Amino acid sequence: MPVYHRDDAKAWAHANMHGVANILQPSFSNDLKLLNEAAIRHDVRMCKKLGFWGTLAVSECGTTSEEYIRFVEIACDEAGPDFHIIYHASFDTVEETARVGKACADAGATTMLLSYPPTWYPNSEEELYEYNVKMMDQTGLATVLFAVHLWNFGRIHPAEMSPRLIARLADHPLAVAYKCEGGGNTNAPHLQTLQMCGDKLLVSDPRDGNAPGHVAWFGMQWMGTSCFQYFGGNIPKYFKLMHEGKWDEAMEIFWKIHTARTTRTAVTQTYMPGAHFIHRQAWKYMEWLNGFNGGRLRLPTMRLTDATCKRLSDALIKCGIIDEVPGTMNDFYNGRFPM
Template sequence: MAPQVSPGHRKAWTRSTYRGIENLLFPSFGPDLQTLDEDAIRRDVRFAIANGCFSTLFASLGHPVDVAIRALEVACEEASDQILVGTFTEYATVEDNLALVKGAAAVGCSHMLIMYPPAMTPKSEDEVYTYLHNLIAATDIGIVLYAAPHKGIAKFSSSPSGVALDVLDKLAGLPTVSGQKLTQTIDPILARECCVRFGDRLTINCVAPELMPLLGREFDLQWSGEWSIEGVQSPDKPFLGRYVGLIAKKDFEAAEALYWKFYPAYKLFSDFQIPKLKIGSHPWQHLKYYQWLTGGNGGLASVKGQTPEQIGILTAADRQAIRQTFKSIGVKITNALDDEFIVGVENARRGVKASEFLDRPYYE
C-alpha cells in the first residue's frame, strides 16, 4: 500500500521518493486469455523489486476496468511497503478512466499517469483542460502528466509540437500533480522546454537514456520510468538502474561509459518500440517476452482494441535476436523453451501446456 501523503506534500514527497527506475506491469491470463492469473501478477511485482525498481506501473492492455482494479489490488498487496504501484488512464471513455482513477486510489496505488485519449478529438484547449482536471480532482493520489503529441490537439495547440503545453502548465500548479513524463520519442527541444517550464514544480521522468546526459547537465534528473526497463537490463545486470543513479549524481563520464555497455540491447529494443510509439501503441508481445527472458512471468499478451499492425508480431527471428543481444551484453536469460513464455511461468508450474492456448495473438 502507498504511504498516506497529503495533497500539500505530494510534490515534495515525489521529488524525495521517485528515484531510479520504474517498469511496466502487465496482466497475465489462463488459456482463455480472459481469466486473470493472480499468481503471475505477484511474481512480476517481485520481479520488479528484484530489478531494483522503486515503482511498477500497471497497464491493463484494454481489459475491462474491473479486471484492472483487481490486478492493481493484487499488485498492491504483493508490493506491501517494498515498491510503489501506479497505473495510467488508457481507456477511451471518461467513465472508464474515472472508475480506474477511483479504484486505483482505493486499493493503494501511489500515482496515476494521465493523458487525453488518442481517439478523442477535442474542440479547444479548454476542453482538454476540463477533461484532465476532472480526472485529477477525482483522487488525492499523485498525478504524472504526459508530454506526448496528440493529433486532435495539434490543430489548436499554442505549441508547434502538438503538445498542449499551456494546459499542462496550468495543471502543473495543482497540488497533487507531481511528475512529468518525457517519452522515448520526444523531440529533444520539446524535452528541454518541458524541463524549463515544469522542472521547478514537477519531478521530471525521462524515458530516453540517450537524452539524460544532455538534459542532466542543466536540470536535475532522477527518474526513468513507466517503460519496459527489462529491454536493457536484468536483476543480475542492473544497467539502467546504475545509469540513472549516475545521472542523478551528475557523473556523466561514468554514465556515458555505461550507456555504451547496454547500447546494443537498447538499440534493438528501440527498433521494436519506436515505430509502434509513433502510431500510438507499443509492441506489447515483445515487451512481455523481454520480461520473461530475464525472470518475469511472461505469458502471451492479450490486448483489447488494437490490431496486429498497431502492436506487431513477435516472430521467431525477433525472439532469437533478443536472446542473442542479451547474451552479447552479458545478461543472463532463461534456458526454458518458448512454450513456457506462451503459458507463463506460473501457469507452467500448475501444469498448463502451450497446446491449451489455441489463440496466440501477435505471436508466431
C-alpha cells in the same frame, strides 16, 4: 488511500520520487479467462529485485475494468510500503477512467499516469486542460502528466501538449511530474517546460538514452515509465550511479547495453509509427528474457514473430545481459507460472 494530502502531493513527490519506474503487465491463465495471481506477484517481486522505484500497472492488455482493479490490488499487496504502483489512466471513457482511478487509489496506488481514451477527440488546449484537471480532481492521486505522439495532439501543438498548457496544469496541487515524450527528436519541450514550471514538476524523459544529459544538466531525479526490465537491472543501476556522481561506472553500464537499446528502438519503429499502439506482447517477451513470467495477452494485441524475438534476444546475449534464451516460444507463451 494515498499516503499524502492533496496539498502535500508536490512535496511528497520531490521527497519520494527518486529512481526509475518500469512497467508491470497483467498475466493470465493459459485459457485467458482469469488473472494469474502467482505470476503477477512474481513480476512485482522481480521489479523490486531489479531495483526499480515503482512500476506502472498497464491497463492496455485486455483486462476488464474490474480485472484491472484486482490486478492493482494484487500488485499493491505484493509491493509493500516501499515500492510504488502507478495507476495507468487509460480506459474507454472519462467516467470509467475516474471510477477505476478511485478504486486503485483505495487499493494503494500512489501515483497516476494520465492517458486519454482513443476515441476522444479534443479540439483545443482548453479541452485538454479541463480533462486533465477533472481526472486529477476525481482520483485524488499525485499525477504524472504525459505527452507523446500517440495522442494525435500534434494537430493542437507540435509538442503534443504545449509547454504553456503543461505550465497551467503544473499549478494544480496534484500535478507532480511530467513524462515529456512529445515533439519528436528535440529537447525543446523539456527545456521550455523546465523554464516555465520546472520548480513545480519533476520533468522526466522515458527514453533512457537521453538520461546522462538530463541527469547532468537538470538533475532529473525520476525517470519513467517504460519496459526498462528488458535491460535487466542495468538502468536503475546506472541511474543511481549518475546521481551519486560515479559517472565512469555509470557510463560503462550505459554503453554496455547500447546494442540492446538500439535494437529495441529499431523493433519499435516497425510498428509504432503506423499502429500508434504499443506492442505489449513484445514487451512481455522482452521481460520474460530477464526472468519475468511472460505469457499470453488478450486481444487486441499484435502478433509476435520469431524474427522479432531473435533480434531482441540476440541483442541481450551480445550485451552480456543474458547468457541464453531461457526456453522455447511455447515456454514463453505458457509463462513461468502456468495456470
